[in-house]
Amino acid sequence: MKGFPMTVLGPVSANALGVTYAHEHLLVKPQLEDEKYVDYTLDSVEKTTEEVEFFKAAGGETIVEMTPIHYGRDVAGYAEISKRTGVHIICCTGYHKKLFMPPWFSEKTDEALYKILMNDIGGMDGMRIRPGVIKAGTSLNEIAPEESRAIEAVARVHLETGIPISTHCERGTMGDEQVKRFKALGVDPAHILLGHIDSSLDVEYACRLCEMGANICIDHIGRERADRDAFRVGMIATLVSRGYGGQVFLSGDMGKKNYLQAYGGTPGLRYILTDLKSALLEKISISDFERITIENPRRFFSGE
Numbered sequence: 001m002k003g004f005p006m007t008v009l010g011p012v013s014a015n016a017l018g019v020t021y022a023h024e025h026l027l028v029k030p031q032l033e034d035e036k037y038v039d040y041t042l043d044s045v046e047k048t049t050e051e052v053e054f055f056k057a058a059g060g061e062t063i064v065e066m067t068p069i070h071y072g073r074d075v076a077g078y079a080e081i082s083k084r085t086g087v088h089i090i091c092c093t094g095y096h097k098k099l100f101m102p103p104w105f106s107e108k109t110d111e112a113l114y115k116i117l118m119n120d121i122g123g124m125d126g127m128r129i130r131p132g133v134i135k136a137g138t139s140l141n142e143i144a145p146e147e148s149r150a151i152e153a154v155a156r157v158h159l160e161t162g163i164p165i166s167t168h169c170e171r172g173t174m175g176d177e178q179v180k181r182f183k184a185l186g187v188d189p190a191h192i193l194l195g196h197i198d199s200s201l202d203v204e205y206a207c208r209l210c211e212m213g214a215n216i217c218i219d220h221i222g223r224e225r226a227d228r229d230a231f232r233v234g235m236i237a238t239l240v241s242r243g244y245g246g247q248v249f250l251s252g253d254m255g256k257k258n259y260l261q262a263y264g265g266t267p268g269l270r271y272i273l274t275d276l277k278s279a280l281l282e283k284i285s286i287s288d289f290e291r292i293t294i295e296n297p298r299r300f301f302s303g304e
């Protein structure tokens with residue numbers, strides 16, 4: 001439905017979204033046995049609700065939940081959190097990078113991979129909850145053959161439905177290649193949001209991606225604060241000063257207990273709207289900040 005972003009509680013008017021974080025995880029569970037993923041598991045509706053309340057109290061209004069197929073997605077949980085807090089939640093369908101793909105991925109035909117996504121768009125995980133964005137992901141410095149197939153399925157679904165595309169770029173890499181692949185498949189880069197671009201620590205690269213017409217997500221804010229957030233603030237200020245403010249999105253991708261206050265971590269979801277915002281407003285205007293946190297998401301998630 002063009003012009004109406006799809007949330008877990010149904011379509012809303014684009015103006016309702018307000019201040020939006022473009023890439024977070026609220027309930028998530030990587031499906032790998034490794035010990036290290038225990039910290040990456042968020043499975044308490046109670047605790048996540050508390051965290052989302054902190055976000056709301058700081059002025060937050062919408063969260064885009066980027067947990068795709070086979071990554072511990074809990075769409076009923078997202079709907080419950082949205083009902084309890086009044087915060088809009090947009091969730092996704094799509095495939096993660098190769099490491100996190102479902103074990104059945106390679107056995108499926110291209111047609112089946114496409115149909116799985118279309119099926120989600122009709123209602124996810126057996127419910128009436130619909131995704132508002134489609135995910136694709138790539139590995140460090142390469143696009144694995146499986147990831148190419150996922151990109152093809154995602155492009156096809158996007159072209160058919162108009163639902164925007166948001167990606168995982170491992171440590172920020174391969175954003176340019178993703179744009180090239182999607183463009184070759186007929187996708188307008190204006191409907192692509194490239195994730196984790198700040199992790200590249202390369203401002204010129206970020207500008208190049210914008211020059212290609214894509215949107216970029218600065219979404220590891222607050223995760224490596226001491227040394228990196230000053231860099232991020234500088235990166236955002238440079239992007240704005242070079243005329244790319246209409247293509248920048250913010251988030252923290254805080255899918256880890258260690259980052260969320262309600263789970264005993266720090267700095268918490270509100271950090272971007274408190275500390276980071278203060279630092280940023282020394283370099284960019286409030287209208288640029290609002291453009292990045294309100295206007296860009298409103299345009300992108302309504303498919304305009």
Ligand SMILES: [Zn+2]
Pocket residue numbers: 023024025066253255
């Ligand atoms: Zn993520």
